[in-house]
Amino acid sequence: MKQQELIDLVKDMSLTEKVNQLLQVTSGFYIDEAILTGPIRENGITEESIAEAGTVIGLLGAEKYKEIQDSYMEKHPHKIPLMFMFDVINGFRTIFPIPLGQGATFEPELSKRLAQVAAKESAVSGIHVTFAPMVDLVRDARWGRVMESTGEDGKLNSDFAKAMVEGFQGDDVGQEYNIAACVKHFAAYGAPTAGREYNTVELSENTLRGYYLPAYKVAIDAGVEMVMTSFNTLNGVPATGNEWLMRDVLRDEMGFDGVLISDWTAIEEIIYHGYAKDRKQAAELAIKAGVDIDMMTGIYSKELAALIESGKVDERLLDESVLRILMLKNKLGLFENPYKDADPIKEKEVILCEEHRKTALEAAEKSFVLLENDGILPLKKGEKVAFIGPFVPEKEIYGAWSMLAKDEDTVSIADAFAKFEGVYDMTFTQGSPVLGAEDYKLIPKHHVKEVSKADEERMLAEAVEAAKGADKVILAIGEHRVMSGEAASRTDLLLPEVQQRLLRAVHEVNPNIAVVLFTGRPLDLREISEKSKAILNVWMPGTEGGNAIANTLTGNFNPSGKLPMSFPYNVGQVPVHYNEYFTGRPFDPKSGEVMYRSNYRDIPNTPLYPFGYGLSYTTFAYSDLTINKNQMTADEQITASITLKNTGDCTGTETVQLYIRDCFGSVVRPRKELKDYQKVTLQPGEEQVISFTINEEMLQFCRVDMSFGSEPGEFHVYIGADSSTEEYVAFELI
The missing domain is CATH 3.20.20.300 (Glycoside hydrolase, family 3, N-terminal domain)
Incomplete structure (x- = not known):
């Protein structure tokens, strides 16, 4: 019409x-x-x-x-x-x-x-x-x-x-x-x-x-x-x-x-x-x-x-x-x-077709963030691997808003590793329910799958026995899918207590633990970090989650995800974010001065894992941060460059991140702000110069009069692997 x-x-x-x-x-x-x-x-x-x-x-x-x-x-x-x-x-x-x-x-x-x-x-x-x-x-x-x-x-x-x-x-x-x-x-x-x-x-x-x-x-x-x-x-x-x-x-x-x-x-x-x-x-x-x-x-x-x-x-x-x-x-x-x-x-033709499943697999793989890895991942052929945890058989690995998801459509970790029979010596045990009796209050009752205390103890004993005889343990733990989502606010960002007991019990008999973490939000991972040699954060990965996890754990896919949200040291830090303001009494941990500074007495100011953070099975080295000039006008541009080298022994993808700090303005400015990023794939030993273009629009902000625009002054340019990068070069907007 x-x-x-x-x-x-x-x-x-x-x-x-x-x-x-x-x-x-x-x-x-x-x-x-x-x-x-x-x-x-x-x-x-x-x-x-x-x-x-x-x-x-x-x-x-x-x-x-x-x-x-x-x-x-x-x-x-x-x-x-x-x-x-x-x-x-x-x-x-x-x-x-x-x-x-x-x-x-x-x-x-x-x-x-x-x-x-x-x-x-x-x-x-x-x-x-x-x-x-x-x-x-x-x-x-x-x-x-x-x-x-x-x-x-x-x-x-x-x-x-x-x-x-x-x-x-x-x-x-x-x-x-x-x-x-x-x-x-x-x-x-x-x-x-x-x-x-x-x-x-x-x-x-x-x-x-x-x-x-x-x-x-x-x-x-x-x-x-x-x-x-x-x-x-x-x-x-x-x-x-x-x-x-x-x-x-x-x-x-x-x-x-x-x-x-x-x-x-x-x-x-x-x-x-x-x-x-x-x-x-x-x-x-x-x-x-x-x-x-x-x-x-x-x-x-x-x-x-x-x-x-x-x-x-x-x-x-x-x-x-x-x-x-x-x-x-x-x-x-x-x-x-x-x-x-x-x-x-x-x-009937379109829904869950093979093409859509392939796209789901790609998305899941690329979303995973490797938070820790002390050489335990990827798995090596012939190793005796114990897959332990409530998320090994779990198919509810989709988010709270996955309204039409069905378990029969979803690939679990156990499903996915069935095709690796003979490649690894594998055992599978649940270890614990997702929620124990003390955790049922964390989700609506109709989602609760109640397990008796006797069954909890039996599962725990089975997990300990499996862990004792394994070269490595893949411990699949995390939040129930509806522990995050609408009306799911929490003041405790720890895993359910029944899973914490599982982690401790397994660690006592086998410290070679790689955690596969399912979550819909940043969690307090201090104990998990202390008691594991790797943490692969897989969020709630969806239909092809199990296959994506298997591909990643076996090294068929090299993790490349980066955190879009800081993981706090503990809940007392939140809200926590990388682009905070300086205060009149900023805390410098290198100085050792703690009195009358803006700091916590019992924990660091910084999160456990910062925005933009994520590891790979290979390693990358950043060097030679440069800019092509140290002054620019509003109608000019600056090119910032850095050399990135793959210093490991496998191909990997790195997300190179450009941050800028506006050193002073008509309102206080953040410590740094993400302005651009590039994903770069390098072969072992390969290096590449990565360049970014900085223009005046990237320097604009909400000024004291609520208008958007830039202001002349000094700016710092950071390029690195995450928001904690400290090396910078300076330029002036004139």
């Missing part, structure tokens, strides 16, 4: 019809004529509003989707099609590493390909919109949803935000196998006080603009079709009712002209925050803030018409929201083809 036709359609719709176009309900309401209970009716969700609801959240499958679409359009006054949305976070049925793991690849183009695969599987199943990517900057590992982000750095987050939006949407969201992306959560959802889910956010405007907003802006510039509001308050105002944030910042400053959707029941939660006195006022605040879709409260359906008729809300605000929703449906091509790509036959 042409734009004028959409405008005319809005004019022809009744007030009630327009209001209901703003309602989003779950797919359950369209299956078997679900009974509407009294509370749901009172909230404004009725048979009438469902019959005219504009969008649906949930999956039905292509065949059922077509039935629902046909039935809905037949009854709708203007034959406007439904738009279906779903949380496709790190894969549809072919599951990829969690987004935090994808960040560890430092390869946004790979995540773009993953999004394309997820979009294709989603599209043939009847999905039009995914609630991804989440681009919230995260610095606090206590917050469960760190697993859904790509980490603590604004540059990395922005690069992945752009790539994922482009992957889902393609050049034209209406083309075959493309779906609309929804960037979330606007804004600053990743900075809840004390890392507690749904908590308030306290940020200065400079920090908000300088570090938290840029990734959203990059996603908007990439053409993202939707934005989701966040649950949190900002400056004391709930985001979903924050007119300054949604209209002034998001729409006017950032130029977003797409659809703005609330998070689940977020409009009603304005009341619980204490910002609105009732549902009527909540509806008024949200529509005035520009929220176009009400996800699952019915507040708009029940209250908005009366607000308009009383003059409290201008009907033009409603018309704008309806038009934006219809425009997205039009971009998707739903008016011409209400089914878009939904196809039961293609569902």
